Amino acid sequence: MRILMTPFTPPGETRDKVYRFVRRRILEELPPTVREVQEAFRFRAVQTARQHLERLVAEGRLVKAHGKSRGYRLPREPGTLFVPLLGRVQAGGLRAAIEECEGYIPVQSRGSEEVFGLRVQGESMTGAGILPGDIVVVRQQAEAASGDIVVALVGDEATIKRLRLRRSRIELHPENPAFATIVPRADECTVLGKVVEVRRYLEG
């Protein structure tokens, strides 16, 4: 009679650890192979790792692409995607700005909307809690409702303001008494998108 590595492990305990391991690896962008799971837990047989993984799939905690390498994934996509972080946007160049972006930030998003991040310059929106250096997350859309905070291209530079739709014109309101409301002509103003989130990183 041979001595087994684990005399007894409570049901589900190892499986839970396997789940957390796989989950972490997936969120780190490289799902593990079956054998990587095996090695991480020092199983002597591939099948042991495979069994745990298959049960996690059966339980609905994971999903998998059959036969594909590193095919285990998280079920309902957490809906995270990385969007480009832009330094500034100048006339016409949203596409160009996305090409030469500073980096990527994770955002939660439903669907495959076109979203980007933009670093805030200037103090015109401090009254709305948007400070210089903050990052606004913008969903691209050409239309917006009165009262929305939008990113608009006025002249040859993008600006962040609160949109007000009047009877015959649009107004871009700052949220800082030191700045004046902008009343652009329709042909010199383009709404690039709506601000859906504001972020401030206090270190790093």
Added chain:
Amino acid sequence: MRILMTPFTPPGETRDKVYRFVRRRILEELPPTVREVQEAFRFRAVQTARQHLERLVAEGRLVKAHGKSRGYRLPREPGTLFVPLLGRVQAGGLRAAIEECEGYIPVQSRGSEEVFGLRVQGESMTGAGILPGDIVVVRQQAEAASGDIVVALVGDEATIKRLRLRRSRIELHPENPAFATIVPRADECTVLGKVVEVRRYLEG
């Protein structure tokens, strides 16, 4: 003489498309295999895809794990993880609050630090651009530097304030003239962590 699929392609053009394809796939959590790149671009030879990938590595636009399947990655790892979002924290119950959290939010973090999100209540930090309903991302730590914005447990409720270390005492400063500075006794105040990020979701 046989007819080639592509009579001539400008240098770097296809490579750029390959880069964008790979990047998208990586951000979607499943890096492509060499053959998947081949198929996506309808190359007739695996080697063509491989050559583009290897050059992207040589250019520093990608990195790879040699010999591993789906081994191509983006250079500096973004490293995202999900942290619990807490509604409020009351005396002693950080652990308990994490158990019954409202949900999870993605944050960028280096390492496996203990991080949580906390929804802001009250207007005491509006001067620092932290408004009611905002979410602060907090890194758990018992110590903090003077000037840091911290989450502290004073009495039986957690509060967000700017920390000032004086000679003989600590002070918790609001950033709103309508609120008073708190000077707690050392034994009735615990620093739960430091605010490293502020977020505001403007819809949903």
Added chain:
DNA sequence: GCGCATACCAGACTTTTGTCTGGTATGCAA
């Protein structure tokens, strides 16, 4: 012309990886 670059193709080899068949040990409940 020549050499050299890029872009691409053909077919093969080797390693990695997913999958499978059959086995042992332990606890639990009928």
Added chain:
DNA sequence: TTGCATACCAGACAAAAGTCTGGTATGCGC
């Protein structure tokens, strides 16, 4: 006891995926 669950092991096979050698076509500068 039997049956059945879980947890784990051994060794193999086959598909997937990384790697390699050697080739053709086109453009560019000498």
